[in-house]
Amino acid sequence: MKMKHGWIYLLLLSILVTGCNASNTSQGKKNEKTATSQSKKNEKTAKTQSKATKQKRPARSVAIQKLDDSKMNIVIFLNRAEHVVEDVYYAAIDHTKGKTAHEDGITYLELPKRFDSKDKVIAYFSKFWSRSLSEALYDNLSTKQIKNKLYVAIPNVDYPVLISVRNTAVEKLNSEIRVSVQNVTDPAFSSDRTLRYQLMRDDKTKRYEIKSRMGTYGNDQFQ
Structure with a gap:
């Protein structure tokens, strides 16, 4: 009788040990899966932030x-x-959606997005000329700011x-x-x-x- 009870105790002990090991293994896999998922999420977030930073950085x-x-x-x-100045003039002429403004007998044409600010125009000039010469070129343009849009008047001298x-x-x-x-x-x-x-x-x-x-x-x- 004692021998029979002994086998029962051993069987119960074996079941308990096996159950604990299975539980630990399952929990370990779950933790590993969670860590992997979090790592991928962090990597994706880092890539997104890096891409956003590159997009914000001006060329x-x-x-x-x-x-x-x-x-x-x-x-x-x-x-x-x-001919960089003529490039700006032509951009205004070719801007089909651009508006026209008249002031003191002078006609101003709206510039497209690539030239819609002083900084952008000077940046284009700076592809060829030094900063000081680029600024001088811009200062000799006849420009006007209207509702946050840059307009230029085309002269009769070339x-x-x-x-x-x-x-x-x-x-x-x-x-x-x-x-x-x-x-x-x-x-x-x-x-x-x-x-x-x-x-x-x-x-x-x-x-x-x-x-x-x-x-x-x-x-x-x-x-």
């Missing part, structure tokens, strides 16, 4: 970089630089230029590029038809930008 406009390769690269760069590999001389130094352009415009437009540029690398971006533009033709745009 920095920088000057062109590869000008050392050939004279043609420099010619293309200077031609683009000399400065057509001819910059080609045929009339351009380039001198490359260690930290700068000096460019001289002869016969940059028609004799009927100016008696002084020579322009000289000094291109230097920006300290932060290490990209070239125009630090100075010497010559009387079109110089009033920078004064």
